[in-house]
Amino acid sequence: MFCRDGAPTARFLPALVAAGQGVFHFDASAQMRRRPLGPLTRALRELGVDLIHTGQEGHHPLTVRANGIKGGHITLDAGLSSQFLTALLLVGPLTREGLQITVTDLVSAPYVEITLAMMRRFGVEVRRAGDTFFVPSQPYTASRYAIEPDASTASYPLAAAALTGNSVTIPGLGSGSLQGDVRFAEVLGRMGAAVEMTSDSVTVTGNGRLHGLTVNMRGISDTVPTLAAIAPFADGPVRIENVYNTRIKECDRLEACAENLRRLGVPVSTGRDWIEIHPAKPSAAEIACHGDHRIAMSFSVTGLLTPGITLDEPGCVKKICGRCGSPRT
Structure with missing residues (x-):
């Protein structure tokens, strides 16, 4: 195989x-x-x-x-x-x-x-x-099983709404979701977006302003690049902590985020398990995707307010989703 x-x-x-x-x-x-x-x-x-x-x-x-x-x-x-x-x-x-x-x-x-x-x-x-x-040692039994939308992937449109002052609703994800990454909406709420969560939906509405924060993302580390990509637009530093495991994903995501933020002219510093991003107006640049769909998707959100951002490897978003088996396109 x-x-x-x-x-x-x-x-x-x-x-x-x-x-x-x-x-x-x-x-x-x-x-x-x-x-x-x-x-x-x-x-x-x-x-x-x-x-x-x-x-x-x-x-x-x-x-x-x-x-x-x-x-x-x-x-x-x-x-x-x-x-x-x-x-x-x-x-x-x-x-x-x-x-x-x-x-x-x-x-x-x-x-x-x-x-x-x-x-x-x-x-x-x-x-x-x-x-x-x-x-226990016992056979599984057949069952009908409803598969939720991918909460990690939902972070991109939710971040886009918070960044641009628009509103996005994701049906099928809410307070009853099994996926921890639905909590990314709470991070956006701490940054100033309005968040409405029902048992089976989440809505994020931006107001055009984002606040800086310090956040432990160990439990929702797949959304680290999403937050890093919108962090330059906050009114204060954004510090993401306790995410060493992101260094051994499809690429070293902490370093990839830092590299691309620097390409955009954004001040950034990193440690073993943290990254801190300071407010700055990003400039046009080519994003180094490192073959990682999350880097490509995240910095595409940055591009909503930064004309001229391009991706060196846009095809990497065709990766098959590990949780639901469908292609990310």
Whole structure:
């Protein structure tokens, strides 16, 4: 299987096939090969899975010689990606004895809540005690399942409304949403936009002004580039904190945001897990997308108020959405 740029595909399926029988070979794009896989594959090996990395250890490509998974207790570091935990949670019911997963660190926790809620809808109740998840061994059962709109992608039109003084409503996302990234609307509210949220919709209305703020975005880190792209228009500094994991996405998103803001003439500074952007009127420039759809989409919002912004790689937005499987076009 060639996983291209799809991180969920590249991380979930090696765990899934390990519960089956046969030999499975996985590879991915150069971009995905650079992204870490080690915490997941170490956990699978602890469970007795015959797995080898045929290139760099802890990265694609890899080969799984599957003969089912007995189950048992493992310790997992999910501080780089919640997808490592999701992969193990999803395969847990297919093990012979179930899984007990103790997590030492966890980023993007709202995505794990999506996984647990989905598993519940398909008949599997995962019990959690502190940092340990208990996954029973039992079959999934068929169910009708409504898929929400992608809240991360919704951040672009919501940011555009806040930036330009317009109003945008996203149906299907609201206070009842399972996705943590719907909270990006709350960030826009702190910046001065009017936010109205019902159980199944969110509306953001801008007034042409944005305020600076300091915000911890560890739980909604996919929306960091969106906020960075509109930050120059705020009336004070915008500081985004606790987002180290954005450095190991499709690209180093903290550095990519800083690079492009500097291209636009915007003062910016960064640290290991933070970026701070100061108010400035952006100038026309070419955006370096680094093959990352989120960089392209985010700085396209900047372009709404900055004539002359171009993208060096607009085709990168054709990436397949890791959560719903549809192309981002």
